Amino acid sequence: MDIGILGSLAVGERGVSITPTAPKPRQVLALLALHADQVVTVGTLTEELWGAAPPRSARPTLQTYILQLREHIACALRQGEGGGAGQRCAKDVLLTVPGGYLLKGGQGASDLRDFERLAGLGYRAMDAGDYAGAAARLSEALELWSGPALADVHAGVHLATEIRRLEESRLCALDQRIEADLRLGRHRELLAELTVLVSRYPTHESLCGQYMLALHRSGRRGEALNAYRQLRARLVRSLGLEPSAALAKLQRSILVSGPAGAPAPAGMSAAGASAPAGTSAAGRLAPAG
Structure with a gap:
């Protein structure tokens, strides 16, 4: 599963997009993708979609959105490059687990994971006094951002909190990259x-x-x-x-x-x-x- 969050939402399987166009399924996918390989509870997804006063139909409606996402995943597994689609089904990628759902990221690309790795290398280089290395690694990390995180996804309470956290992480990396450049006389x-x-x-x-x-x-x-x-x-x-x-x-x-x-x-x-x-x-x- 390839996951892009640092800009527009872009989630794909085997080179085929599984990102829906409808707003609420996009919200569901965005929250699952942000927490790939972790359980997202039904309560969290419900609050994200409808706030503190969900309709009586919230749970079956959420189940419908999960089914729609699985249809996209199944289509990607059938059409995707590399073959071997018959070895997995959509339920192997988007799992129903006790209390919620889990999206498997596997070994796919993740711009957020790459950002955190490169930023960490940059911070360690700053601590070691390697300002040129810090500036290079932090610049690479910041180049992964194509715009505000999840720019094309409507954000409920949970996504809004995550977006603020990501923006703070970006500003920290930017602050340290500028600091490194100043140390280098730029x-x-x-x-x-x-x-x-x-x-x-x-x-x-x-x-x-x-x-x-x-x-x-x-x-x-x-x-x-x-x-x-x-x-x-x-x-x-x-x-x-x-x-x-x-x-x-x-x-x-x-x-x-x-x-x-x-x-x-x-x-x-x-x-x-x-x-x-x-x-x-x-x-x-x-x-x-």
């Missing part, structure tokens, strides 16, 4: 990307700190200080909070260093916020819009 190359990111995440302190550092190292000290002022105004206005001590320290370092100076030797996440590799240094995160 501040000018980062400016365009960071300009977009601080606009998209206007209260993300780690990104703002990295932006400030990249600006200052590029000879744009005034713009770096202005980025701090803008972030502080947003935090005070929207959350009633002052910037973190780490960000304030970076601002003072830029302020006293003079136009030609260079502040602390790393971005927010490593030198200021002290966030461990693989965790968020954001603290206060609110996407724009």
